[in-house]
Amino acid sequence: MKNAPLPLKNLIRKPGRTTALVLLTAFLALAVFGGSVIILSLRTGLRSLEARLGADIILVPSEAQSKISFQNMFLQGTTGAFYMDAAVTDKAMGVPGVEKTAPQTFLASLKADCCSVKIQVIGIDPEKDFTVQPWIARSLTGELGDMDVVTGCRVEAGIGEIIRIYDQRCKVVARLEPTGTGLDTAVYCNMGTMNTLLAAAEAKGVSHKISSGDDSVVSAVYVKVKDGYDIDTVNSALTGKLRKVTAVRTRSMITGVSDSLAGISRTVTTMVIVIWALALIILMLAYILIVRERSREFAVLRLIGASGNMLGRMALTESAVCGLAGGLVGTGLAAIGVFSFSALIESSLGLPYLLPDPGTLLLLAAGTVILSAAVSALASAFAAWRLSRVNPGTALREGN
Amino acid sequence: MSLLELKNISKIYGDLKALDNVSLHVDQGEWVAIMGPSGSGKSTMMNIIGCMDKPTKGEVLLDGVDISKESSKALTDIRRDKIGLIFQQFHMVNYLTAVENVMVSQYYHSMPDEKEALEALERVGLRERARHLPSQLSGGEQQRVCVARALINHPELILADEPTGNLDEANENIVLDLFAQLHKEGTTLIVVTHDPEVADAAQRTIVLEHGRIADNRQ
Numbered sequence: 001m002k003n004a005p006l007p008l009k010n011l012i013r014k015p016g017r018t019t020a021l022v023l024l025t026a027f028l029a030l031a032v033f034g035g036s037v038i039i040l041s042l043r044t045g046l047r048s049l050e051a052r053l054g055a056d057i058i059l060v061p062s063e064a065q066s067k068i069s070f071q072n073m074f075l076q077g078t079t080g081a082f083y084m085d086a087a088v089t090d091k092a093m094g095v096p097g098v099e100k101t102a103p104q105t106f107l108a109s110l111k112a113d114c115c116s117v118k119i120q121v122i123g124i125d126p127e128k129d130f131t132v133q134p135w136i137a138r139s140l141t142g143e144l145g146d147m148d149v150v151t152g153c154r155v156e157a158g159i160g161e162i163i164r165i166y167d168q169r170c171k172v173v174a175r176l177e178p179t180g181t182g183l184d185t186a187v188y189c190n191m192g193t194m195n196t197l198l199a200a201a202e203a204k205g206v207s208h209k210i211s212s213g214d215d216s217v218v219s220a221v222y223v224k225v226k227d228g229y230d231i232d233t234v235n236s237a238l239t240g241k242l243r244k245v246t247a248v249r250t251r252s253m254i255t256g257v258s259d260s261l262a263g264i265s266r267t268v269t270t271m272v273i274v275i276w277a278l279a280l281i282i283l284m285l286a287y288i289l290i291v292r293e294r295s296r297e298f299a300v301l302r303l304i305g306a307s308g309n310m311l312g313r314m315a316l317t318e319s320a321v322c323g324l325a326g327g328l329v330g331t332g333l334a335a336i337g338v339f340s341f342s343a344l345i346e347s348s349l350g351l352p353y354l355l356p357d358p359g360t361l362l363l364l365a366a367g368t369v370i371l372s373a374a375v376s377a378l379a380s381a382f383a384a385w386r387l388s389r390v391n392p393g394t395a396l397r398e399g400n
Numbered sequence: 401m402s403l404l405e406l407k408n409i410s411k412i413y414g415d416l417k418a419l420d421n422v423s424l425h426v427d428q429g430e431w432v433a434i435m436g437p438s439g440s441g442k443s444t445m446m447n448i449i450g451c452m453d454k455p456t457k458g459e460v461l462l463d464g465v466d467i468s469k470e471s472s473k474a475l476t477d478i479r480r481d482k483i484g485l486i487f488q489q490f491h492m493v494n495y496l497t498a499v500e501n502v503m504v505s506q507y508y509h510s511m512p513d514e515k516e517a518l519e520a521l522e523r524v525g526l527r528e529r530a531r532h533l534p535s536q537l538s539g540g541e542q543q544r545v546c547v548a549r550a551l552i553n554h555p556e557l558i559l560a561d562e563p564t565g566n567l568d569e570a571n572e573n574i575v576l577d578l579f580a581q582l583h584k585e586g587t588t589l590i591v592v593t594h595d596p597e598v599a600d601a602a603q604r605t606i607v608l609e610h611g612r613i614a615d616n617r618q
Binding site: 006009010013014296297300301302303304305306307308310392393 | 450473479485492493496549
């Protein structure tokens with residue numbers, strides 16, 4: 001019988017009590033790991049959205065529904081389309097402080113026989129684009145040719161497959177990395193392909209004409225502001241110069257998301273803290289009761305030579321082992337839950353949601369397990385301290 | 401040669417004198433029985449001799465060391481190294497097997513040695529029951545395991561509190577035979593008992609009444 005086995009034997013041979021303690025700690029670990037993964041995923045999603053938008057200002061037609069629906073398009077994958085004169089791209093370049101502009105044209109495919117899936121099609125100009133092109137370049141080595149498309153990670157079409165959009169056959173040449181936003185359900189093509197698709201949509205009765213009757217249209221123009229220029233000033237100048245165009249600061253769009261995220265983070269954090277505080281109290285009481293229940297056993301161990309400190313260490317070891325096991329079980333269950341239902345969590349929250357990288361998740365899991373063991377040991381510390389001070393003769397009489 | 405000497409010890413709880421100016425000496429290798437009615441101070445005396453409690457007044461010399469002045473930690477060390485305890489209620493650790501209950505005593509003393517623990521169980525006639533839990537053993541068997549646990553570290557003093565109180569006659573005889581063997585080997589035994597037959601097996605009987613020694617007979 002070496003140092004550790006005595007506490008282990010007690011845990012193994014008292015399976016009911018051990019299971020209850022492990023489950024209680026597992027519940028703690030589940031709350032902290034699950035809550036942390038959700039908060040981290042929201043933060044990662046927000047960072048990803050910021051990076052993917054990549055612009056300081058987005059120009060959209062004034063009649064584009066509203067900033068909120070525009071936001072929904074990015075966050076939840078709501079399909080939509082609005083158009084303005086393509087000349088806006090060059091006109092914006094004439095505004096002081098504008099470093100570069102990148103047009104994008106949107107087309108919502110139909111959920112009908114003409115189309116494999118209902119998706120948001122986004123046409124980009126690979127020459128000018130500085131928002132999506134860097135991400136496409138990671139997945140696609142060559143050029144984005146005519147009738148080629150790059151899909152978001154959640155479009156169910158593999159590389160080399162053909163998807164039909166308004167009866168036009170488009171070949172999937174690459175898939176993008178996940179962003180945790182509505183952009184994951186979009187399909188990207190060059191402007192040549194987009195013009196073909198717009199014409200095909202027109203033939204199906206989906207009009208994209210703007211009031212001026214100009215056939216050359218874009219949906220949004222992404223604007224990068226030169227260093228040293230105030231973005232709000234440039235934003236105002238763009239609004240003043242461009243008629244029927246609304247300039248939206250991407251920061252304001254992100255701020256809305258960020259505020260929602262902060263609210264959710266606060267709620268989740270509060271819940272986790274409350275759960276931990278309650279569980280810590282329950283665990284403390286449980287260990288005090290357990291020590292009382294085992295007072296005769298501890299008294300016997302004292303009488304046959306165990307010092308108070310030895311018994312205290314034994315109680316701490318037992319609780320730490322329970323905490324470790326509970327931490328592993330809880331973290332495992334939370335991992336299964338958050339990974340299996342991440343799509344459901346994302347759609348319920350309506351916010352960018354992207355799981356952190358595996359290294360961060362592993363670190364978080366390890367931290368949760370260690371924390372569970374430490375909190376479990378902490379909960380038993382008072383009981384262990386009382387145990388270390390008990391008089392063996394008195395304890396034996398009380399135990400009888 | 402004296403192993404234990406009580407010099408004018410008293411134990412006072414409020415107004416109650418559980419032990420009142422008691423003096424006693426026990427020689428090395430002697431077998432002493434302590435008798436007396438309930439409340440006479442037997443358990444208090446046992447707790448003091450067993451390093452589980454300290455007297456309010458007086459000195460307790462065990463192997464020449466005054467244990468009445470020692471710290472709680474030192475008393476634990478003395479109890480572990482010099483004394484083997486046996487109780488009426490057996491007090492086995494209920495989730496450990498018979499052999500593990502013996503080994504746990506080795507563990508706190510020095511080093512667990514399963515072979516030696518099994519030999520100790522063999523000596524009390526329980527080698528075959530070594531892997532049984534206390535709940536699978538009879539009262540007599542549990543008490544014999546406790547005897548094995550008490551003697552495993554070769555203590556100078558075996559202190560037994562009503563060791564046969566919960567045993568039938570057959571098991572009582574087995575335990576007394578074990579005590580007789582230990583006594584023959586030179587172990588000092590102090591046995592607290594109500595049972596005159598158990599007391600008769602000892603070399604000397606001390607009778608306590610109202611916290612004082614009423615009789616001390618060979």
